[in-house]
Amino acid sequence: MTSEPKRLLVPYGDTTGDGMVQVSFTLPMAHSKVAEGTAAQLAQKMGIDPALVVHAKPMGPDFTFFVVYGRVNHTVDPSVVEVVERDYPLLTPKEVNAAVKTGLRRRLVVVGGCIGTDAHTVGIDAILNIKGFAGEKGLEYYRELKVVNLGAQVSVPDLVEQALAEKADAVLVSQVVTQRDAHLLNTREMSAAFREAFPAARRPLLVVGGPRFDESKSAELGVDRIFTRGTTPGEVASYLVHRLIERRAS
Structure with missing residues (x-):
């Protein structure tokens, strides 16, 4: 607040x-x-x-x-408006790489894509591809991050399978198609599938993004974080490092 x-x-x-x-x-x-x-x-x-x-x-x-x-x-x-504030420090790429190297002592693995029938890859590519967004390089630019971009129309079972195969630390999903709340239904399906496939301690961070999501609904949708319009690669990278190192220390 x-x-x-x-x-x-x-x-x-x-x-x-x-x-x-x-x-x-x-x-x-x-x-x-x-x-x-x-x-x-x-x-x-x-x-x-x-x-x-x-x-x-x-x-x-x-x-x-x-x-x-x-x-x-x-x-x-x-004064009574409630919003989701950033609760982690915003790091530069150099700081992200250093934090991963010292905190995880291995590369941080990210698997991403658009699930369901969603073929709009602009959002996920803006975060993952090296060309990035808003003047920032995407996660592929980060030396200590391994990025696997699955592209568009990925089924939830295939996403889970790839996350298992890559031993993913985080799964990033973009949802632009929102007719009949498709983005919410797909996210809930994904969340349930990951909770069934992974023990709680080994489940990767689940992060979704898109212009029609409500940042305050992450718990309701069963994900760890929701990012909305205007999110930059640096914000996502900083969040992943913060949460994964925090998880490792607990």
């Missing part, structure tokens, strides 16, 4: 405190005046009043995309 003093905030649009917001959504209706009126009514039920439809675009014959602008009267208090 943050330590900010209590202060109620309202959105800022044109002037301070005006409460103006902009939202977008799609309705399963062909574009028409009725569809625009329906979009405005939905926005009003969301607490936007007055609601002005500022953009409407047909998305094929049966759907319309809307952008609505208007005022909300809700306030928010940042």
Whole structure:
């Protein structure tokens, strides 16, 4: 929980405190005046009043995309917002390598991929591939890390098999496809499979990432850590080193 003093905030649009917001959504209706009126009514039920439809675009014959602008009267208090803060030091690649060398006395093995039908490898490649993300090199760049990138559409049994074969210290899974909560179902399936295949003391760290995950739901999904949008390779590497050395010492 943050330590900010209590202060109620309202959105800022044109002037301070005006409460103006902009939202977008799609309705399963062909574009028409009725569809625009329906979009405005939905926005009003969301607490936007007055609601002005500022953009409407047909998305094929049966759907319309809307952008609505208007005022909300809700306030928010940042002092009661709960978030998952980073609880480990952020290390440079050189510090990560040194920590692995002295703390584990062997290379740290990471197995990663996209499970289920997810074919979007941009996220997992940003963390694992040497080219990295946001100006940081990926985990393949770290001398003391062995990285096995399985790519896309990896079945959970194959992921478990590879983790066993490689004696993985950590398993990283990216999930971008979220229709019908596929990312949550796949993560729960993976977690259950690893708990069945490994004794508790030997189970690799299970780390998942993707834009639609809630960082606070790691225990509920049965994983050790959840990373969301904007995560860099350095954050992941620092977390792995911190947790694995902590586990080894306990």
